[in-house]
Amino acid sequence: MENITEMLKGVLEGCVLEIISRGETYGYEITQQLRELGFTDVVEGTVYTITMRLEKNNLVDIKKKPSTKGPPRKFYTLNAAGQEHLEIFWKKWEFIASKINELKTKIKSKGGVI
Amino acid sequence: MENITEMLKGVLEGCVLEIISRGETYGYEITQQLRELGFTDVVEGTVYTITMRLEKNNLVDIKKKPSTKGPPRKFYTLNAAGQEHLEIFWKKWEFIASKINELKTKIKSKGGVI
DNA sequence: GATGCTATTCTGCGTTACTATATACCGGTA
DNA sequence: TACCGGTATATAGTAACGCAGAATAGCATC
Numbered sequence: 001m002e003n004i005t006e007m008l009k010g011v012l013e014g015c016v017l018e019i020i021s022r023g024e025t026y027g028y029e030i031t032q033q034l035r036e037l038g039f040t041d042v043v044e045g046t047v048y049t050i051t052m053r054l055e056k057n058n059l060v061d062i063k064k065k066p067s068t069k070g071p072p073r074k075f076y077t078l079n080a081a082g083q084e085h086l087e088i089f090w091k092k093w094e095f096i097a098s099k100i101n102e103l104k105t106k107i108k109s110k111g112g113v114i
Numbered sequence: 115m116e117n118i119t120e121m122l123k124g125v126l127e128g129c130v131l132e133i134i135s136r137g138e139t140y141g142y143e144i145t146q147q148l149r150e151l152g153f154t155d156v157v158e159g160t161v162y163t164i165t166m167r168l169e170k171n172n173l174v175d176i177k178k179k180p181s182t183k184g185p186p187r188k189f190y191t192l193n194a195a196g197q198e199h200l201e202i203f204w205k206k207w208e209f210i211a212s213k214i215n216e217l218k219t220k221i222k223s224k225g226g227v228i
Numbered sequence: 229g230a231t232g233c234t235a236t237t238c239t240g241c242g243t244t245a246c247t248a249t250a251t252a253c254c255g256g257t258a
Numbered sequence: 259t260a261c262c263g264g265t266a267t268a269t270a271g272t273a274a275c276g277c278a279g280a281a282t283a284g285c286a287t288c
Contacts, residue, residue, distance in 0.1 A: 001209045006274065009244050010120030011214065018217055028266050038213045046245055048268065053244090070265035071253045090218065093198055095115045095209055099152045100125065104204065120243065123275050142235050160276055162237065167275090184234040185283045 001038075008039070014089035015039075015049045017078065020060065021086055026073040027051050051076060061083050115152075122153070128203035129153075130164045131192065134174060135200055140187040142167055165190060173199050 007031035012034075019025065019033050027047050034042045051074075055061045063075045076088065126148075133139060134148050134157045141161050161184075168174045173196035177189045192200065 001206065003138070004124075004206050004210060005245055006124030007210055009123040009275075010118075011210065012245075015214070015217055026266080032151055037217055038209070041246090043246075044266075045247075045268085046251095048266095049245070052268090054133070067253085067265075069254065071251090071267065073266070092115065092118050092121055093214060093218075096118060096125065097214075100207060100211075103129055103151055104207075109140055119276055123244075126276070131272070140235080141237095155277090157277070157279095158236075159238085159280095163276070166237090180284095181235075182285070182287065185236060187235070 002041075005041075011093070012039075013041070013050050013053065014086070014093065016047065017059070017082060017086040017089060020054075020076050021078045024063075024075045024076050024077050028073070053083065057081075057085075080103065090105070094113070116155075118153075118190070120145050125207070126156070126160070127164050127167065128151075128207065130161065130168070131196060131200040131203060134168075135192045135216075138177075138189045138191050140189050142187075144156070146176075158216065168196065171195075 015034060015037070016030055026034075028044065028092050030051070031042060031044050031047045034047070051060070054076070055062065059079065060076045061079050063077075064072050067073050074107055129148060129151070130144055133144050139147075142158065144158055145158050145161045148161070150190070165174070168190070169176065173193065174190040175193050177191075178186050179189055181187050
């Protein structure tokens with residue numbers, strides 16, 4: 001799927017939050033999980049800016065651990081604020097998705113009644 | 115629903131396209147329809163930037179008509195390119211929505227198997 | 229002519245994801 | 259040892275989008 005980047009705005013951060021909530025993980029792995037999900041074009045840099053933002057907003061706890069495969073990894077876990085943020089994200093998503101689907105399936109006559 | 119603006123990026127344009135596809139309409143009316151839909155905080159300026167973009171990208175035809183209630187209205191209708199754009203939008207939406215919902219409902223264990 | 233409503237237009241701003249690149253660390257191999 | 263590919267974090271610059279806020283226009287009514 002090409003050129004969905006604009007539609008991912010605001011959504012990607014929620015996905016990252018959700019992925020972190022599943023268990024301690026780090027940037028590179030998050031990127032791979034997003035790709036497996038289907039967002040194949042997501043690159044490390046994008047995820048990095050998101051994790052930096054989460055960090056800045058104090059939504060995650062961070063632990064640095066050594067790796068046998070490269071430089072030390074920064075592992076993220078959701079804190080209480082992050083959990084709350086995630087719940088709010090899902091509420092927003094459900095709201096928007098329901099509205100969009102409503103628009104999509106609405107009978108296609110302007111007056112509403114035939 | 116407050117502060118959903120980031121999640122509306124790329125989506126709002128599709129909504130406007132869909133509304134225009136229902137029948138000839140103008141900026142102010144589009145704004146009202148979006149509000150009725152549930153996006154209560156959408157303002158005229160936002161819709162204006164979208165219609166300007168549609169115009170610039172040649173996705174709409176324009177007809178100016180006088181109004182008894184103010185300055186002349188600019189009525190928009192979708193042209194062929196706009197129709198195509200709208201179909202692509204819905205495909206993108208379905209793709210993203212399915213992926214997000216997949217993420218949302220996925221069993222919450224990292225390995226996937228219990 | 230002052231006010232109020234409808235309606236369009238315009239500008240500047242903040243947020244977000246992407247591109248492209250740099251840096252660092254390790255294992256394997258020649 | 260010197261190089262390379264995979265892993266992993268970091269940063270600067272860019273473009274797109276929606277929003278706030280204000281200006282302007284036209285008409286009705288008082």
